[in-house]
Amino acid sequence: MDLRQPSSTVYGMRLKEAIVLLIFAICSKAANSNPYRRPITDTQESAGATAAYCLSWRLAVEANNLRAWRTVPIQCLRYIEGYMTLGQYERDLNFIVENIINDYIEEIILENDGSDAWILDVDDTCISNLLYYKGKRFGCDPFDPMAFKTWALKAECSAVPAVLILFNKLMEKGIKIFLITGRDEITLGQATLDNLYNQGFIGYERLILRSKAYRGKSAIIYKSEIRKQLVEEGYKIWGNVGDQWSDIQGDCVGERTFKLPNPMYFVP
Amino acid sequence: MDLRQPSSTVYGMRLKEAIVLLIFAICSKAANSNPYRRPITDTQESAGATAAYCLSWRLAVEANNLRAWRTVPIQCLRYIEGYMTLGQYERDLNFIVENIINDYIEEIILENDGSDAWILDVDDTCISNLLYYKGKRFGCDPFDPMAFKTWALKAECSAVPAVLILFNKLMEKGIKIFLITGRDEITLGQATLDNLYNQGFIGYERLILRSKAYRGKSAIIYKSEIRKQLVEEGYKIWGNVGDQWSDIQGDCVGERTFKLPNPMYFVP
Numbered sequence: 001m002d003l004r005q006p007s008s009t010v011y012g013m014r015l016k017e018a019i020v021l022l023i024f025a026i027c028s029k030a031a032n033s034n035p036y037r038r039p040i041t042d043t044q045e046s047a048g049a050t051a052a053y054c055l056s057w058r059l060a061v062e063a064n065n066l067r068a069w070r071t072v073p074i075q076c077l078r079y080i081e082g083y084m085t086l087g088q089y090e091r092d093l094n095f096i097v098e099n100i101i102n103d104y105i106e107e108i109i110l111e112n113d114g115s116d117a118w119i120l121d122v123d124d125t126c127i128s129n130l131l132y133y134k135g136k137r138f139g140c141d142p143f144d145p146m147a148f149k150t151w152a153l154k155a156e157c158s159a160v161p162a163v164l165i166l167f168n169k170l171m172e173k174g175i176k177i178f179l180i181t182g183r184d185e186i187t188l189g190q191a192t193l194d195n196l197y198n199q200g201f202i203g204y205e206r207l208i209l210r211s212k213a214y215r216g217k218s219a220i221i222y223k224s225e226i227r228k229q230l231v232e233e234g235y236k237i238w239g240n241v242g243d244q245w246s247d248i249q250g251d252c253v254g255e256r257t258f259k260l261p262n263p264m265y266f267v268p
Numbered sequence: 269m270d271l272r273q274p275s276s277t278v279y280g281m282r283l284k285e286a287i288v289l290l291i292f293a294i295c296s297k298a299a300n301s302n303p304y305r306r307p308i309t310d311t312q313e314s315a316g317a318t319a320a321y322c323l324s325w326r327l328a329v330e331a332n333n334l335r336a337w338r339t340v341p342i343q344c345l346r347y348i349e350g351y352m353t354l355g356q357y358e359r360d361l362n363f364i365v366e367n368i369i370n371d372y373i374e375e376i377i378l379e380n381d382g383s384d385a386w387i388l389d390v391d392d393t394c395i396s397n398l399l400y401y402k403g404k405r406f407g408c409d410p411f412d413p414m415a416f417k418t419w420a421l422k423a424e425c426s427a428v429p430a431v432l433i434l435f436n437k438l439m440e441k442g443i444k445i446f447l448i449t450g451r452d453e454i455t456l457g458q459a460t461l462d463n464l465y466n467q468g469f470i471g472y473e474r475l476i477l478r479s480k481a482y483r484g485k486s487a488i489i490y491k492s493e494i495r496k497q498l499v500e501e502g503y504k505i506w507g508n509v510g511d512q513w514s515d516i517q518g519d520c521v522g523e524r525t526f527k528l529p530n531p532m533y534f535v536p
Contacts (some may be wrong), residue, residue, distance in 0.1 A: 006419050056363035063330045063527045088320060095324035100333050140389060259331045 005199050052080035058263045064245045069266050072139035080138045080263050084130060092261045096179035097162040101258055108238055117235035118170050121242035124262050126201055128156035155195035155243035164200055176205040180226050182219050185209035218268050224250030284369050320346035321407050326531045332513045337534050341405040348406040350397060350532050360529045369434060369526055376506055379519040385503035386438050389510035390449035392530050395425035395468055406530035423463035432468055444473040450487050453477035486536050492518030
């Protein structure tokens with residue numbers, strides 16, 4: 001390994017190496033075939049225990065066992081940083097879109113009468129707040145509504161690549177896309193429209209933001225009521241994708257729901 | 269490291285070492301502080317990619333994105349074996365019971381009128397089929413109903429430790445426990461009763477097995493109807509724990525549901 005190479009490459013190499021060793025430890029039956037064997041120090045043992053704990057914590061979040069949590073446990077800061085920025089988060093998103101949602105879309109028989117619909121959430125579904133959450137220690141700091149508003153007004157969220165691909169596939173298929181977000185309509189409406197447009201989300205049917213009537217209501221109640229209205233308008237909701245369980249629970253959730261990973265925050 | 273020690277210990281040491289290296293790769297910013305640095309071979313690179321894929325696959329299963337899957341992908345055999353047998357599965361179960369369900373139980377205000385109820389699934393919730401699935405390549409082989417029946421008739425499933433602790437806590441609290449299982453009542457009733465008893469599940473309110481009327485029905489429909497009957501009898505279902513999404517979906521699911529991990533099979 002050339003130490004003059006950029007540190008991100010070194011980083012990546014070391015991650016690969018570590019993953020490989022994990023596989024070795026799990027897979028290999030031959031006790032004396034591991035060239036990396038050496039004693040474990042107390043510090044290393046404790047780092048291993050922390051990673052195992054944080055993996056359990058993340059699974060509990062994604063399986064909807066852990067609810068209404070306010071912040072990422074501080075001991076999981078580096079773990080969540082690693083998960084979000086070193087490739088596994090992106091791999092998880094790609095897996096869901098490429099191996100699950102695409103297969104589902106191939107199999108469904110559309111009505112083709114203008115009623116075929118699909119729902120996408122906005123924050124950390126279509127567009128990413130990862131850059132913002134980097135400054136909030138990946139969710140270890142509590143939610144800061146004013147700072148988030150300032151961030152969202154910049155309209156600088158980048159597209160979530162897997163979801164942009166999904167978006168374009170749905171558009172090609174002739175499925176009408178409804179974007180439903182808990183963002184406030186009056187203060188963040190224009191910035192959200194601009195941000196979606198500058199990131200390539202173009203041609204969707206409707207962007208629905210939280211109007212005055214839904215202020216203070218939980219996402220489950222607000223989004224359920226919006227979906228119910230769409231169904232009453234005659235739409236058939238084939239799919240519903242969000243990074244929060246509250247995006248895909250409640251009424252009229254759609255024929256199939258898909259939960260994208262997000263270990264950084266919980267929206268009730 | 270003493271190579272004469274039992275291989276399970278060697279195994280554990282090597283797993284710890286690998287986990288530690290993973291943490292190192294994720295956490296450490298200093299490119300030149302890793303004493304394990306060495307070139308990655310093609311085989312190692314491919315093993316790392318497989319582990320990353322299998323982690324995405326397992327997350328998709330546990331978050332209920334992947335449904336109606338028949339077998340574990342063959343490339344994930346070693347990964348799932350490692351997950352199930354080297355500690356993370358047990359840690360995940362302990363986390364859910366100790367850090368989530370216990371907290372929930374502490375917070376609820378019971379009716380204390382004999383109506384407080386809790387539902388537990390049986391297979392891979394109260395008692396474990398891990399030994400059986402070891403012979404079925406941890407789910408890489410398709411479900412084999414006759415072989416499973418032969419296994420279940422032995423009444424040799426061992427208790428899932430975390431769930432036995434939960435069971436005893438619920439008993440102490442005076443909550444009535446209902447065990448609901450998709451196992452066939454006529455052929456497996458006695459063996460299941462015996463197995464639960466010999467593993468320490470003693471004092472529950474009722475064991476409900478699949479009667480003739482529910483043969484061929486999906487678990488969601490069968491279990492929903494049973495729960496509905498319990499609610500009509502006047503029970504308040506505070507919690508509902510199962511290893512399958514079909515245990516905790518449908519009607520009358522309970523005040524809170526908890527999904528235990530199980531990457532070995534899918535019950536519709």
